[in-house]
Amino acid sequence: MRVLLSAWGSRGDIEPMLALAVQLRLQDVAVLLCAPPDFAEHAARIDIPMIAAGQSVRDLVHGVKSSGIRPSTPVDAPRVAAALVASQFETVAPAAEGCDALVATGLMPAGQRSIAEALGIYYACVAFMPGVLPSLHQTPLPRPGRPFPPNASNKVLWEVDAERVQALYGAPLNTHRAALGLPPVDNVRDHVHTDRPWLAADPVLAPWPGSPDLDVVQTGAWILPDTRPLPTDLVDFLDAGSPPVYVGFSSVRAPEDVATVAIEAIRAHGRRVVISRGWADLAPIDDRDDCHIVGEANLQELFTRVAAVVHHGGAGTTTTAARAGAPQVVVPQIADQPYWAGRVAALGIGAAHDGANPTVETLSAALETALASEVSRRASEVALTIRGDGAAVAARLLIEAVERATPRA
Template sequence: MRVLMTTWGSRGDVEPLAGLAVALRGFGAEVRVCAPPDEEFAAVLGRAGVPLVPLGPSVRSVVAGPKPPTAEDAFRLARELVAVRFETLTAAAEGCDVVLATGLMPAGARDVAEKLGLPYVLACFHILGLPSRYSRPGRRPGTPSPDDETDYRKLWEQDAQRVNALYGDALNSHRAAIGLPPVENVRDHVLTGRPWLAADPMLCPSEGRTELDVVQTGAWILPDDRPLPADLEAFLAAGEPPVYVGFGSMAAHAPEDIARVAVEAGRAHGRRVLLAHGWAGLAAVDEHEDCHVVGEVNQQALFRRVAAVVHHGGAGTTTTAAMAGVPQVVVPRIADQPYWGGRVAELGIGAAHLDRTPTVDSLSAALATALAPETRVRAETVAGGIRTDGATVAAKLLFEAVGKKVLAVSR
């Protein structure tokens, strides 16, 4: 079986596909992944033994400017991504048996699959974009809903209108060019009535949260056996477990002066601090030996050896920290991140710092919750219930989707 997977988004949209690719290859499938041409993403897929087929602009070129992207930037990017999906995926899908899409509203992926007569699967890593009678839609570029509107049904209708404004003209123009009829509701067309949810059921429960027939597989985790760098091992061995602070691919969205704030908040608790450089460019604030800066590392191994993880609330980082049984402080910035912060607080495995501008005092207060002994106990308990077979579950479902049997043993 040959599987084409595609995404456009942050590392949190790419690494799960690498995890699924490992599971698929274990069952004998061939995998192709079309994703943004960022070097970091190519390296992640390389660990799974899958080459990256470039799709669209690099994410870093879009998000790492001095200011966050504007609404005009979003509309321009939407049109560009639709066009490159039709071009890139049509070529990449040659000889494939199924197309799986995820990431930023992958308009165009289902349409290429439709033209080629291939099964199509939409996967997501959280539930915020799924229409619901129980919650409001997230923010999108375009005409906002009225402040006094409280009817969730109307709010989701307005959300669909915003998606149409972003993608509709471009999508239907390309569909017409290949002989397909127009789509009236782009969002629901992309999502299908049966999307897959690649998130842990304990961290992100789906039952009763949407009207769609969600297939929840569990998170798609890429196994990581890379050793930690020698200098990091030396830092870890030189004292008590530090507080880890990282904001992943948040660049223009990272809190201002967060490195200094985090170091001082950690010191207020007598803790050393480990800063992850990341796209936010976190760096040491002085020459004291109680702070160390790391680049790309094995978080699965590292998180088991820290006192707490302070992060932006991406789905991947939240899941990795939860698996490690380490308390968390989530400082959400955009998109689904407030949701993950809320779940961390609800589960009692850490704190959500919802104020977008942390101070030394406010972050220190959140750390007090995370560093409390009872939070550590709760985090370790929750870790025992996190599913680790999500990628295997999804791989088997893909074989079923194309009517092929899964091999009994991996090879």
């Protein structure tokens, strides 16, 4: 059996696919990954073959000053959407030839189901949080497009959400479908998700609220085990004093001066700081020995040794911190991050910062909540409930689905 995994997005979109790839390989399934060029090293580290697809996500999100490339804005959404669809048909389609299945995720994988349809292979679409899937029990995530009507019901909001997706992806997708002799699609969102989407999120952290229109397969989060040792200088720093507070915003654009704000807020609590450089290139604000900068590192190990984790609220970081039993302060920036902030607060395992731009005072107040002894106890309790077998469950389900879908000779 041969499976193509295709994702375009940040690390939170790619690393779970690598986790699935590892589990499929343990079942003697040949795996190929299509992902942005930013993640070639991540795939190579675990020996998963990868084809670079689409433009650099880092360049798109942060821009490239030396080349005059500015960060993308909502105004760029139609251009980005058309380029994304084109890259799928240019790169993913030939990669899928000879495969038995295509598993897709990331920023609206609009062309992936059409590619599978044209090749006659099994297709599954995966979400890493419930909020991208239509349900009357939740509201849609923000997208570029016409405004939501004031005081509208969730039903109306989801109808507008479908219109937004169609406006962005409908024309480029249907142009490629016509070239393949396939009929046009009038609801790209639901076409891509199918009526049986997969939800690769932990059921405690992110329960599916339910919908009569969708038969959601919730597998648990897809977690790639990280066995790398922590850098020696980081271990020395951790060993030299009490547990520090970690600060990191991973691949997103961080608020202006967030390093200064975070370090000062953490110092106000008498805590040391580990600051992750990330794609926003965060850095210490002075040369005091209570602050340590870290690049790429094993967060699964690091988070077991910190007093709290201050972060943007990505699905991967939230799950990693929750599994480690580390109290969290989520400072949400975009997309699904307010959802994860809300879940952290609702579970009592940390604090949700109100707004994307913290001050020393507001972040210090959130830290006071997260560093409380009862929150630490609650975080330890919840950690014991977080499943670690989601990728293994998904691998078995995928193999069974492909075998059922494949006609016997």
